[in-house]
Amino acid sequence: MVTAQAVQEIIAAITPFIGENMARSATRVHCEKLGISDPHVTPEQVELLIARLETGLKVFMGREKATSLMQPLRAKLGGAS
Amino acid sequence: MNRAIDRLLWPSLWAATLLFLGWGVVPRATLFTTVLSPARLIAVAALVKLTLLSLGALWSWRARASIEADNPVRPAWTLLASSLLCDVIGQAMLARYQLRGEQAPFPSAGDVFWLVAYPLVGAALVRFVSAYHHAGYPMGSRAERVGLIVVTGAVCAALSFVVLRPVVMAEMPALDKALSAAYPLLDMALLVPLALLLRTTWHFRGGSVGTAWTLVLTGFVFMCAGDVLFAYFTALGKTGLDPFVHGSYILSYGLIAGGVRKHVALLAG
Numbered sequence: 001m002v003t004a005q006a007v008q009e010i011i012a013a014i015t016p017f018i019g020e021n022m023a024r025s026a027t028r029v030h031c032e033k034l035g036i037s038d039p040h041v042t043p044e045q046v047e048l049l050i051a052r053l054e055t056g057l058k059v060f061m062g063r064e065k066a067t068s069l070m071q072p073l074r075a076k077l078g079g080a081s
Numbered sequence: 082m083n084r085a086i087d088r089l090l091w092p093s094l095w096a097a098t099l100l101f102l103g104w105g106v107v108p109r110a111t112l113f114t115t116v117l118s119p120a121r122l123i124a125v126a127a128l129v130k131l132t133l134l135s136l137g138a139l140w141s142w143r144a145r146a147s148i149e150a151d152n153p154v155r156p157a158w159t160l161l162a163s164s165l166l167c168d169v170i171g172q173a174m175l176a177r178y179q180l181r182g183e184q185a186p187f188p189s190a191g192d193v194f195w196l197v198a199y200p201l202v203g204a205a206l207v208r209f210v211s212a213y214h215h216a217g218y219p220m221g222s223r224a225e226r227v228g229l230i231v232v233t234g235a236v237c238a239a240l241s242f243v244v245l246r247p248v249v250m251a252e253m254p255a256l257d258k259a260l261s262a263a264y265p266l267l268d269m270a271l272l273v274p275l276a277l278l279l280r281t282t283w284h285f286r287g288g289s290v291g292t293a294w295t296l297v298l299t300g301f302v303f304m305c306a307g308d309v310l311f312a313y314f315t316a317l318g319k320t321g322l323d324p325f326v327h328g329s330y331i332l333s334y335g336l337i338a339g340g341v342r343k344h345v346a347l348l349a350g
Contacts, residue, residue: 015288016288016289017288017289017290017347018218018290018291019287019290019291020287020288021284021285021286021287022218022284022285023288025218025219025284026217026218029219030217052217055217056216058152059152059154059216060290060344060347061347061348062147062148062149062152062348063149064149065347065348065349
């Protein structure tokens with residue numbers, strides 16, 4: 001999977017809640033920590049990235065809603081469920 | 082029901098705030114010398130404040146209930162709900178007099194609850210900051226936070242000197258003076274965690290989290306402004322400026338309630 005495309009999809013999903021600025025910063029920081037870089041990303045890395053961002057969202061919207069928000073991304077981007 | 086409340090809350094808040102601003106700016110306007118006499122306006126203010134504070138407390142409690150037990154922000158919501166509940170009780174004690182057209186006593190038993198509300202809300206704000214910083218978001222260094230605390234603390238200390246001067250110089254009973262000084266002092270202390278949380282949540286601007294927090298924190302800033310105005314006008318004996326105090330509190334409680342409502346929508350939507 002193309003890294004830029006996956007990252008863009010994830011940022012678009014969380015931007016309405018935490019704003020574009022934080023969505024980009026948080027995704028970039030987690031990508032760096034997880035060793036995700038261009039040009040390709042594995043489904044396992046996508047799952048880890050989604051899980052990290054989901055943990056951050058829980059403080060604002062609770063576990064259930066954060067999980068339901070990330071579920072379509074997992075399905076679409078091929079992360080493990 | 083919730084949508085109806087949302088549709089009603091903001092127009093009502095702006096209308097109520099403008100009404101009291103209008104009263105303050107043109108107190109001799111026909112409206113304020115006939116239909117809406119000062120006694121009636123004070124009763125209206127009491128009801129509006131009580132309603133908004135109750136909504137804020139109720140929605141904070143709902144936010145707490147919507148979030149799982151091990152979520153780090155749950156204790157913060159508990160503290161915020163408890164603080165607003167103390168404000169509701171304090172306001173209800175004053176409303177008893179204001180609704181009957183009587184002069185509300187100062188100090189009163191309500192002041193005990195107003196004072197207890199401060200450490201609760203301060204602790205709530207600190208818990209929110211801590212939880213958000215531990216959630217893995219990139220939000221600057223510890224040194225930046227310490228710097229902000231130092232700068233805000235210094236500004237608040239300087240402001241306290243200016244605000245407290247007329248209160249300390251005023252001729253009034255010792256307990257009245259102590260309470261008149263305590264409110265602005267506690268407000269200044271509250272501005273430090275407020276600034277920290279404002280800086281933290283500023284990173285979420287453009288999103289619903291940022292909007293919700295901007296409303297809540299602006300509400301607390303107006304609450305501090307209301308307390309400072311109250312202390313100032315009491316010390317100077319300028320009761321004619323009360324409409325601005327009422328307006329500040331109404332706007333404050335409305336913004337807090339509206340912001341918390343947005344948090345509830347975020348949790349439950």
